[in-house]
Amino acid sequence: MDRDEWRPFLKRWSEEWIAGHDPERDAPLEAEVVRDGWLGFAPARPEEIAAAEARLGQMLPPSLRTFLLATNGWRNAGSFIYRLAGTAELGWLRDMDEHWIDAYGGYEAGDVTDHLERCLQISLAGDACVLFLDPGDVDGDGEWAAYRLASWSGEGPSRHASFGDLMGDLHAGFHALCKPPGRTRDEWDVHDHAGARPGDPRDAAG
Secondary structure, eight states: OOHHHHHHHHHHHHHHHHHTOOTTTSOOOOHHHHHHTOSBOSOOOHHHHHHHHHHHTSOOOHHHHHHHHHOSSEEOSSSSEEEEOOTTTOEEHHHHOHHHHHHHTTSSTTSGGGSGGGOEEOEEEESSEEEEEEEEEEOTTSOEEEEEEEGGGSSOOEEESSHHHHHHHHHHHHHHHHOOOSHHHHHHHHHHHHTOOOSOGGGGOO
């Protein structure tokens, strides 16, 4: 997705998160989230992205770069990730949360757990859960494979083809768990009744 595609998808996600908020169950919403109807932050400037790439020694994959141009970080990427990193907060898993490497290194032979030390952590806080990208697993479009790893799942990292695909899955998971009111729920109800749900919630973000 480019910046213009990210914005409506993330705006809808924000509206649904606010609509589904339960004061008795959930942490209080930040005042600016309610005021702006936006779980994100101001867009990253191109020079901030360039500085992050220089610091990391890697060009960021396309879907993450365009996401950052829409919002420099994100709150509540689903029910188990509380914050996504902005440009100044991105870092290598080995430097930010080495305990994941200690716990899962070599979890399954031949998969990403053999190479966790090279992965880029993109989440800052979560419920025993972390998100990361693998710069050693790149497709023809320059996208890095993206992963979610949760210690409570009883499984190893779950792979997605790109950061954009991971975000689509996190959005779908939020809907499956919380069932917030809004356009996405209405559209899913229609498709469920017809016997087929759309595969990617981003397709209906406009």
